[in-house]
Amino acid sequence: MIPAKFDYIKATSIDQAISLLSQHGYEAKILAGGHSLLPAMKLRLNRPSVLIDIGGIDALGSITDEGDAIKAGANCTHYEIANSNLVKSHVNVLSQTARVIGDVQVRYRGTIGGSLAHADPASDYPAAILATDATISVRGSNGARDISATEFFQGIFTTALGEDEIITSIRFPKTANGTYVKFFQSASRFAVVGCAAVKNGNGIRVGITGVADTPYRASAVEQAYDGTTSAADHAIDGVDVMSDHFASEEYRAHLAKVFVRRALEQL
Amino acid sequence: MEINLSVNGSQVARDVTPMTTLSDFLREHLSLTGTHIGCDTSSCGACTVTMDGKAVKSCTVLAVQANGSEIITIEGLSENGSLHPVQEAFKEHHGLQCGFCTPGMVMTAVDILQNNPNPTEQEIRHGLEGNFCRCTGYHNIVKSVQHAAQSLNA
Ligand SMILES: Cc1cc2nc3c(=O)[nH]c(=O)nc-3n(C[C@H](O)[C@H](O)[C@H](O)COP(=O)(O)OP(=O)(O)OC[C@H]3O[C@@H](n4cnc5c(N)ncnc54)[C@H](O)[C@@H]3O)c2cc1C
Ligand code: FES
Ligand code: FES
Numbered sequence: 001m002i003p004a005k006f007d008y009i010k011a012t013s014i015d016q017a018i019s020l021l022s023q024h025g026y027e028a029k030i031l032a033g034g035h036s037l038l039p040a041m042k043l044r045l046n047r048p049s050v051l052i053d054i055g056g057i058d059a060l061g062s063i064t065d066e067g068d069a070i071k072a073g074a075n076c077t078h079y080e081i082a083n084s085n086l087v088k089s090h091v092n093v094l095s096q097t098a099r100v101i102g103d104v105q106v107r108y109r110g111t112i113g114g115s116l117a118h119a120d121p122a123s124d125y126p127a128a129i130l131a132t133d134a135t136i137s138v139r140g141s142n143g144a145r146d147i148s149a150t151e152f153f154q155g156i157f158t159t160a161l162g163e164d165e166i167i168t169s170i171r172f173p174k175t176a177n178g179t180y181v182k183f184f185q186s187a188s189r190f191a192v193v194g195c196a197a198v199k200n201g202n203g204i205r206v207g208i209t210g211v212a213d214t215p216y217r218a219s220a221v222e223q224a225y226d227g228t229t230s231a232a233d234h235a236i237d238g239v240d241v242m243s244d245h246f247a248s249e250e251y252r253a254h255l256a257k258v259f260v261r262r263a264l265e266q267l
Numbered sequence: 268m269e270i271n272l273s274v275n276g277s278q279v280a281r282d283v284t285p286m287t288t289l290s291d292f293l294r295e296h297l298s299l300t301g302t303h304i305g306c307d308t309s310s311c312g313a314c315t316v317t318m319d320g321k322a323v324k325s326c327t328v329l330a331v332q333a334n335g336s337e338i339i340t341i342e343g344l345s346e347n348g349s350l351h352p353v354q355e356a357f358k359e360h361h362g363l364q365c366g367f368c369t370p371g372m373v374m375t376a377v378d379i380l381q382n383n384p385n386p387t388e389q390e391i392r393h394g395l396e397g398n399f400c401r402c403t404g405y406h407n408i409v410k411s412v413q414h415a416a417q418s419l420n421a
Pocket of ligand 3: 362363364365366367368369399400401402403
């Protein structure tokens with residue numbers, strides 16, 4: 001399969017990528033690992049006429065210790081995140097999440113920035129982003145800004161990212177104790193349901209992906225949490241549960257409760 | 268666009284359109300047809316090659332993205348006419364039937380063993396998650412990788 005015709009530009013800096021993006025407008029797309037975009041282009045679901053490859057921009061590629069937080073550049077691959085000692089020791093829930101994305105080949109190429117920008121409702125990272133209360137740093141022609149986890153995700157394939165903005169990094173507050181559990185789609189390995197939970201003082205924070213068209217913080221679970229797993233019954237309180245050929249609404253609702261319970265058991 | 272890369276140890280320079288995938292580039296431009304295209308949608312792993320030492324699905328990498336990189340395909344594994352230990356193990360332990368998935372399986376197995384010279388059976392199965400085989404039922408593939416690990420460590 002061959003994608004529709006496009007021009008390819010390899011960007012060498014963040015500024016250049018942003019200026020190319022504002023110059024070409026909606027005709028252009030950023031290319032990171034290509035593991036969501038290229039399959040969509042080959043199926044002609046997406047036909048950008050310009051691809052701006054940010055894959056070689058070093059400034060987007062590192063994982064650093066920022067004192068009270070770990071910062072991951074947008075271009076960090078799932079493999080790099082899963083195997084980073086900084087991530088393992090300070091944001092273990094993120095490491096656990098990256099390890100169960102797709103397969104080895106996907107983890108070598110796919111990036112955290114690409115996954116977040118793409119905002120597939122069955123993607124894994126959003127649960128950990130919400131549970132750790134991470135901040136997404138973005139830059140565009142109007143400058144840089146930070147977007148909170150709860151504001152970032154807005155719907156199926158929809159985020160708070162502006163037209164000419166790119167994600168530069170994600171800042172994860174250090175969280176000692178956390179876990180990610182997921183029910184795999186049997187063929188693609190995406191998350192039918194994914195639940196990340198972290199300890200937050202005496203309480204917990206819980207992020208859920210795959211269940212609704214937008215990933216969400218399970219506030220009802222957080223409020224009901226009493227140290228046992230009974231709060232899992234509130235997994236879908238106030239949530240419009242999705243239904244598709246992988247799982248009906250009823251089944252997904254059931255899975256959400258089961259996977260929140262399993263996450264709480266591991267805290 | 269002009270790209271320059273190393274394929275199986277030789278430097279190659281070619282003019283490609285940006286739309287060319289790495290898998291098409293290897294097969295059509297370099298006639299390296301050992302890299303198979305199964306699904307062409309990043310699901311089956313038949314097209315796996317290593318790029319800078321990492322297993323990638325070449326149907327989901329643009330040739331222009333591979334500019335400057337080092338690619339090894341199934342054709343590049345054998346040395347002086349003798350099979351690579353992973354290839355030898357697949358042959359010896361019936362790790363293939365029709366052979367369609369085999370180049371991808373072998374390239375992924377090489378990657379697994381590079382990172383983890385003594386993988387458990389579970390780690391091998393997890394490592395091969397992105398490679399589908401419609402013939403063998405996987406058991407002999409896993410066995411082949413286990414034997415390859417032994418001979419590489421010997
Ligand atoms: C076989 C297979 C299995 C998979 N399984 C899973 C799974 O289990 N769980 C899961 O979560 N995902 C899964 N994925 C998706 C995978 O994680 C992708 O790598 C990821 O969704 C996209 O990252 P990318 O770097 O490849 O982005 P690309 O495909 O390059 O880009 C995706 C989108 O994001 C935009 N973009 C990229 N980077 C930026 C940036 N820095 N700023 C702004 N916009 C940007 C692009 O313009 C594009 O619209 C799977 C993919 C495949 C092919
Ligand atoms: S042909 Fe590339 S993954 Fe199937
Ligand atoms: S041997 Fe036939 S598909 Fe694997």
